[in-house]
Amino acid sequence: VRRDDLRPAVFGTATRDRVLVRLALSENGLHVRELARQVDTSANAVHRVVIALERAGIVVSRPVGTTRIVLLNRRWYGAVELRALLERLAHAYPEVVEQARTFRERPRRIGKPM
């Protein structure tokens, strides 16, 4: 039994579920590479998921420097309900919740001890 055989895959695949759950736990969005690292999937796979979700209007991305920040689209007509569903779905992906819990999004002064 592979790890994802026991996942609900509500959004079609466990990768999609993970990406959405992780974005629901983010205040300011994440770079694709960081998002990929946190959901333990390749950047290419996450990039494909993001493109599909962006096309559907569920997520948006904005350029920051040479990369892009991805976040849930709060302007989407189902944004409030989606967020509520993802908060429930997070229980099926505890490792993603754990990654989010230990990941600092707020700015951190350079040189400040960890």
Place this chain on the structure above:
Amino acid sequence: VILSEQSSLVDVAFAACTVLARAGETAVLCGGSAAAYYVPDLYQSLDIDFVVEVGAAPHVVDRALATIGYARVAEGHYRHATLPFTLAFPIGPLAIGREYVTAWRTDRRGDLLLHVYTPTDVVRDRFLHYWAWGDRTALDVALAVARARPGEVDLDAFRAWTERERTADHSYDTSRIGRFLTLLSGG
């Protein structure tokens, strides 16, 4: 329907909407391009956004747009060989924030037609960009449309809609509504 190298955004929008209507598909001009339709001197765009009724077949859209020289270059995106305007078809349904848009305005030019957001909906749509993301350009566009079409923008409906959005999503910053209304009244 014929386009030339001098065709404007509005010319292309009328042409695309008409050929799609003739193919049996209803496409509504929305987003920044709808704003550009109402305030062409103040706001320009090279992207022409249409939302087609849910269920439209891509091959029907492809064939209709090919008759005015537009070819699909990516999913939901069409380009012309010589014109700079890109036709984009975001996935529907047509909605502004949590609310579906079920009525729009239809303008005519001879035998051409254009379905387009009402001025009130353009203001709601552009304001929502500012409200959600702090996009100052979108705020300026919302103000420009509201000032250019004072008799056609229903501010009571606008205020009622912001209340409904806020009820659903408490994280929205109410000061931005006040800022918009103050700037609109010349404050």
